[in-house]
Each structure stands twice: as structure tokens, then as C-alpha cells.
Amino acid sequence: MNGNTVLDIQGLSGGYSINRPVLHDISFQVNPGEMVGLIGLNGAGKSTTMKHILGLMNPQKGEIRVRGKKREEDAETYHGSLAFVPESPLLYDEMTVREHLEFTARAYNVPRSDYEERADRLSRIFRMQDKMDSLSTHLSKGMRQKVMIMCAFVARPSLYIIDEPFLGLDPLGIRSLLDFMVELKEGGSSILLSSHILSTIENYCDRFVVLHQGSVIAQGPLEAIEAQAGTAGAGLEEMFYTLVQGRD
Template sequence: MNNTPVLQITGLSGGYSLNKPVLHDVGLQVQPGEMVGLIGLNGAGKSTTMKHILGLMSPHKGDITVLGKTRAADPGAYHGALSFVPESPLLYEEMTVREHVEFTARSYGVERSDYESRSLQLAKLFRMEDKMDTLSSHLSKGMKQKVMIMCAFVARPALYVIDEPFLGLDPLGIRSLLDFMLELKNSGASILLSSHILSTIENYCDRFIVLHQGKVIAEGSLAEIAAASKRPGQSLEQLFYELVQGGE
């Protein structure tokens, strides 16, 4: 496996105010073919970290590279190498599901034949086949979330940044999403996944990064974090609770 990280964050400090940063010297990486869980309490800095990766916020200091490129040096290559699923769906009300997916595919330069086969696969996977020509304004919140997921996955970038994707999804939708992410990971894609549902992601992520008060307080596989915490055999949820309690 290629050991060059798909995502590399080094010494990242940043936030909404120069005088009061949210992130403090955050460092993390995601390797090719790896799914990494980014976990933390509300306000820990998870979404702020993702906004910096996406270029929605500028670091106070530190560096972020995707496939070895910074956003400043090569914005086209940088953004073309990643795809994002936000916590809250953001859609155009007067566009259909099909139009959203096709628009995204065109933006990423996906070949027509690939778009057609992928959109069919995704519509079937998320049980949206009968909704493809429905306006987004007529969809439930869960269906809107499925459209965001379909748009992210119709492209095949190196890195997927996924923020709380399970909110609004039914149990079958959650299972379909997890299985598809696993399939993408096994094909070589990299995934940075933020979720509060620790029991759900425990068996899917290769490693975990625990953010607390804007700092990385633990990272590694479940077994590595348990060993470092001297709590072997504990679940991710138990380890997380004890880590953040100790970090207060």
C-alpha cells in the first residue's frame, strides 16, 4: 500500500476568531484505503476541522494537504480529490434528485457512462429509484440526506469527508451507507467520518481520532487506544466516555 497520506494535517490551529481559536495544534492523517473516525463531544472541533479541510475556513497556522497538494497551490486538484457529505442536507428546491446527481457528476468530470451506471447503483442501494424525478422540496429529511450521499458518491475522489451522515436515515439506509463506504474503502478510497453513534462505527473504522476541546487527546485503532488507556477490551463508547471525562 502507498504510504503517502491522502489527507495530512499538521499543526492546525484555527477557528472563528484570531483571539480565540477552536483548534489547537491539531495533527492527523488518513492513509489510502483507510476509514478514520473523528469523534468528540459537541464543540470539540470536529466540524471546524472539516471546514478547514474544505477550505471554508483559513487556518491561523498549520498545513493541510490532500494528495500532497495544498488548496493555495493547486485549488482545482485539491478540491477535485475530495467529496463532502454535510450534517444537514443542502439542496436546490427546484431541482430533481436526478438533476442533483447529474450536476455533481458533471462538476467532477465523471464520464456519462460512469454517471449512468453509478446513479442507477446508488438509487437502488438507497431505495430512491422511484424518487429520481421528484423535486427535492417534496422529499423527507431522510431522503434529502440520501440525495447528499448519492451526490458525494457518484464521483470517485481519493478522499470522502463525511459529517454525521446517519442523522435522518432509517436503519436500512444506515446499513446501506456503511456497507457502501466499506466497499469504497476496500477499493482504495479514504474516508474521514465524524459521528456520535460510536457503537455503529466501532466495527467499520480502521482508526479513531478523539478531539476534545480542540486538541487530539487519543488516536489509533480501538485496540491501540484501549492499550494506551490501560483499558483493554472496552468498547469505543466506554473508552470515549472515560477519555473525555478525564480531559475535563
């Protein structure tokens, strides 16, 4: 393993049943200041991979390290080094937007001055200034998704795990999210991003990991995916379709 690797997955097999693993010998890395796109069809194993990284599932084989640590070795460092944005917003109905951000900042030991600066900036970036004192139960689905994103970004962990973040966001919200992820990446943060909107993430991710039926069938920068798909001059969507066709 590269000593600077933020996320290192080696030979990961796992799932909900020991006799029928969902993941089969998966290996890939995410380096500092890198955005990696995790792509695949429904049921390919993307969410299962993320659940293993988050510690919600235990590997049957292989290992996962975040900043060089396995979860069982140092759970505090492991979990403090990552933040998660789920596909569906999960909020406390009787807490305001501001309270969600404060709660998250305290969990990550973010200094008060840093929290206030970050919360103010995030509310402006995602156009939520007038909703900061609204209860989450009164927000639209898109706004609830923005709160989840803002909570993850108010912290500054080494690694962001982001699962289908564009669902429910309007076009301005999507652009704001993409631009902010690029800013985080340029600041040294690492991002593992799962999305079905391949045309959107094609020009933002540094590398891609293509999952199919629980196995990695291609990985690397766009040029490497193109070579593995044998589709010169094609976009990411066409490369992906070529890779998965005939493998079912």
C-alpha cells in the same frame, strides 16, 4: 509526510477568532483505503476541523494537504480530490434527484457512461428508484440526506469528508451507507467520518482520532485507543468516556 497519504494535517490551529482558536496544534493523517473516525463531544472541534479541510476556514497555524497539495498551491486538484457529505442536507428545491446527481457528475467530470451506471446503482442501494424525478422539496429529511450521500458517491474522489451521515436515515439506509463506504474503502478511497454513534462505527473504522476541547487526546486503531484509555476489553463508547472524563 508519507508520499501516499491522502489527507495530511500538521500542527493545525484555527477557528473564528485569532485570539481564541478552536483547534490547538492538531495533527493526523488519512491513508489510501482507510476509514478514520473523528470523534468528540459537541464543541470539540470536529466541524471546525472539517471546515478547514474544505477550505471554508484558513488555518492560523499549520497546514493541510490533500494528495500532497495545499489548497493555495493547486486549488483545482485539492478540491477535485474530495467530496463532502454535510450533517444537514443542502439541496436545490426546484431540482430533481436525478438533476442533482447529473450536476455533481458534471462538476467532477464523470464520464456519462460511468455516471449512468453509478446513478442507477446508487438509486437501488438507497431505495430511491421511484424518487429520481421528484423535486427535492417534496422529499422527507431522510430522503434528502440520501440524495446528499448519493451526490458524493456518484463522484469517485480520493477523499470523502462525511459529517454525521446517519441522522435521519432509517436502519436500512444506515446499513446501506456503511456497506457502501466499506466497498469504497476496499476500492482505495479514503474516508474521514464524524459520528456520535460510536457503537455503529466501532467495527467499521480502521483508526480513530479523539478530539477534546480542540486538541487530539488520542488516536490510532481500536487497540491503541484502548491502551491510551487504559480500559482493557471495553468498547469504543467506554474508551471515549474514560478519555474525556475529568478533562473539562
